[in-house]
Amino acid sequence: MDAQKSGIRQQLEALAAQGKIGARQIEKLLALTTSGFCYHNHWGVGRITTMDVVLARFSIDFPNKPGHHMDLSFAAESLKPLGRDHIYVRKIVNMDELRQMAALNHLELIKLVLKSLGGKATLEQIQKILVPDVIGDDWRKWWEAARMEIKKDGHFVIPAKKTDPIVYNEVEISLQDRLMADFRAAKGLKARLAIAAELVKNLPELTDPKSAAGEAINTLNSEIATHQRTQPATALEAIFVRDDLRSASGLPPVEGEVTAGDIWTQPDLKVAELFEQVPATKHRRMLQSFCQFNPDNWHVAILNSLNTASAKLVSELARVLIQNDHLNELKETLARLISQHQASSELLLWLARERSDTFADILGPEVFRAMLSAIERDQFNERKANKLRDFILSDQSLLVELIGTADIDVIKDLTRALQLSPSFDDMDKRSLLARIVKSYPVIQTLITGEQTARQETxxxxxWTSLERRRQEYNELVQKKIPANSREIAIARSYGDLRENHEYKAAKEMQKLLMNRKAELEEQLLRARGTDFSNVKGDVVSVGTRVRVSETATSQSETFTILGAWDSDPEQNIISYLTPIAQALIGHGVGDEVEFEFHGGVKRYKIEHIAPVFQPAAPLVVPETAPSAPVASASESTGQTTAIAGPATSTPEAPAAPMEASAPAPTEPAADLPPPQLNPPSGSAA
Known part of the structure; x- marks a missing residue:
C-alpha cells in the first residue's frame, strides 16, 4: 500500500513539474486517489475509478453522472476525500451491514454518522442520511428507541432544542454532569427551564439526584423571584418545574419561596394574556392551578377572558367551565357576545370548529353575521382575520349548517350582508353565495337580480291546503332540521369523516331537508289564500264546478276546479294549473274546448257552470312559515286581488292575511254535489 501510495505521489509530482497541477494540490489529490471516494457539493458521493496521468484527469462515478471526467486541478479544489469508514462510503460499499447495525446497534450507527460529519449533526441531518436507504421502517419509532440509549451513554450530548446538533465526545461524561453543565451554562430562565425539565425526566438515572435537584431548585427560586412581576408567565412555568423537581427528589419546600398562589393573586393580572405566553401543552395545568388559588371567582375570570383568548386556549377554558357545571354561563356569554357582534375572531373560530350538540341553540345565522363583523374588525390583524376567513371558506358545511333553520327573510339579509362585505374577494363571495343558493334556490334572484316567470306568478x-303546507314547513324547521343538525354533530364526534357512514347519511338527509325547505318557502311566498267566495259562475274560473260532455262519446263528467294544492282525483277535484283546467278557464256554457291528453286530443262541451263556496279566511294564521296574502279567484285571469294588503308582483314582500268576513253563501247547483273542502282551524264561516 505504501509502495502504491509512493508511486502515485511520484506521478503527481511529475504532473506538477509539467505545470498540469499545482504543487499545493499534490496532498489533496493523493488523499482522493488513496481513498477512492469523494464528495461534491452538487453531485454528491462519487467513486474514483481511474486517474489518467496523461490527460491529468479523474474518471468518477457520481449517482447521476457515471463515468464523469474531471481535471485533476479542478478536482483538488472541488472534491472532498472520504475515508473508507465514512457513512457515505459505507452506504455504497456495504449497505447490508449498515441495515444490520440499524437493527441491532443503534449507538454504533449514530456514532458512525456523527463522526462522519465532524462529531456533530442535527436530527434532520441524521434522518436525511439514514432514511430510507438504511432505515426503511418507521423512523420515529426507531429514533425514540435510539434516543433512549443515547441519553444513557456519556459520549453523546442531546440538545434541548431539536434544531441544535447532537454531539459525540470521545471522552465519556456522566448524564448528571452533562445536564448540570448545560443547566449552569443556559442563558436566561427560559433556557434553564428546558434543561430543568430534562432533569425531572432523568432524575432516577442520575448518580446523585438530590444534589442535582437541590442546586436546580435553588437557582430556579432565585430567578423566579426576579421574574415574578416582570414575566409572571415564565415565573409560573418555573414554579411548576421546580415543584416537579422537589416532588421527584423528595426535597422539602424552601421557606419564603414564591408559589403559584403569589403569581395568581397579583393585582391587575391579565389572565388570558398570561395563558397565551406559555405553550398550549401547559394550559391545562395552569388552569388547574388558577382554579385552586381562586376558588370563588375563577369562573368569572375565565368567562371574561374568553373574548381575548386564542382558539386553542378557548377550547381549554370552555372544557373547564363545562366540567365544573358552568355551561349555562358559558352559553350566555357566547350568546351575548354574538348578538352584540363583539365576539372575537378566535372565539368564533373555536365555536365554528366545535359545533357540537351542546351549542346547537347558539349556532345560527347570527353567528355568521358576527363572523363577518369580526373579520372586518380585524382587517388590520391579518393573522386573526385570515384564520377565521380561511376556515369559513374551507369548511363546506359550516355556512349551510348556520343558516339551516333560518327563514327566508333572514337568509336574504345575510346574503345582502355577504355581498356588501369587504372581508371576502369576489371569487370567495361567489363560492359562499353558491352554498346559500344550493340550500335556498329562491335566493338566486336576489343575487342575479333576475325574476323568472315562475317566481312572478x-x-x-x-286556506285548507295553505294550512297544510304551513304545518309541513313548521315541522320541517322546528323538528326535522334541528334533529338532523344534532345527528350531524353526533356523527362528527365519531371522527374520520371520510369513513364515517353515519355522518354521510346525515349530510345526505340534510341536503334533502334543505331542498324541501327552500321549495316550501318559494311556494309559500307565491301562495295567495282564498275561500273562492267571489266566483260569479258565468264563466269557468278557479272555484267553479263544471259539467262537461265529451263530444266524441257524449259521456258526461264533472270537474271541480280549485287551488294549486287542492287536487283530489277521487272527488274529481283538479288544480287550476292542470291542462284540462287551463283549457276550460275563461269559457262559458255551450263553448267547446280541446286539450292534449296522453298524446291525443280530447274535445269537451261545457254544459253547466256553478260556483263553489268555501267559508272565509282563517282568523289566525301561524307566523312561523312565510305568510301568504289573501287572494280572490280572479287571479286565474292574471289579476291579483289581495284582500288583506296591497297586491304585489313579486314574492319579496307579500301582504299578510287578515280576518275576512264571508259574504252570504252561494247556493250550489242541485245537480252538482259540493266538494269536501274544510276550512282550516280558526277560520270564520
Missing part, C-alpha cells in the same frame, strides 16, 4: 290556493 302567484299561486291560488285554498
Amino acid at each position: 302567484h299561486l291560488i290556493v285554498s
